[in-house]
Amino acid sequence: MLLKLIRVVSIVLCLMVIPNLSSGDGTHILHAQQEIPSYAKWGSLAVRKTKERYPNAEIVDYLHIGKEYGTKISTEKFKLWLRQNGKEFGVFIDIQFETESEKLLDIKFRETDR
Known part of the structure; x- marks a missing residue:
C-alpha cells in the first residue's frame, strides 16, 4: 500500500514538473507532434516490396523523390539505397495508383549504381 502511494505521488510530481522544463536560458521547450506525410503509406509499401524483392539486402537509406499528379493516375517515386554481399546500389521505385x-x-523497380 505504501509503495503504491509513493508511486502515485512520484507520478503526480513528475507530471507537475515536466511541463515546466526549460532549456536553461529561460526559454521553454515545446514538443510538437509531427504530421504524418501523405506519402507515408506508399513509402511503407515501397520498403516492404523492396524487402520482398531483395530479401538478402539491407536498406541503408530512403528517399521520397516526389509525386507525379494525374487526373486519373498518380505516381509516388522513391529511391532506396541497398547493401548486399558487400555491394551497394540504388533502387528507384515508382508506385502507380488511381488518383481518386x-x-x-x-509497382516498378529500377536499379542504379548512383
Missing part, C-alpha cells in the same frame, strides 16, 4: 480511390495499379 488510391487503388494500387503497379
Whole structure:
C-alpha cells in the first residue's frame, strides 16, 4: 500500500514538473507532434516490396523523390539505397495508383549504381 502511494505521488510530481522544463536560458521547450506525410503509406509499401524483392539486402537509406499528379493516375517515386554481399546500389521505385480511390495499379523497380 505504501509503495503504491509513493508511486502515485512520484507520478503526480513528475507530471507537475515536466511541463515546466526549460532549456536553461529561460526559454521553454515545446514538443510538437509531427504530421504524418501523405506519402507515408506508399513509402511503407515501397520498403516492404523492396524487402520482398531483395530479401538478402539491407536498406541503408530512403528517399521520397516526389509525386507525379494525374487526373486519373498518380505516381509516388522513391529511391532506396541497398547493401548486399558487400555491394551497394540504388533502387528507384515508382508506385502507380488511381488518383481518386488510391487503388494500387503497379509497382516498378529500377536499379542504379548512383
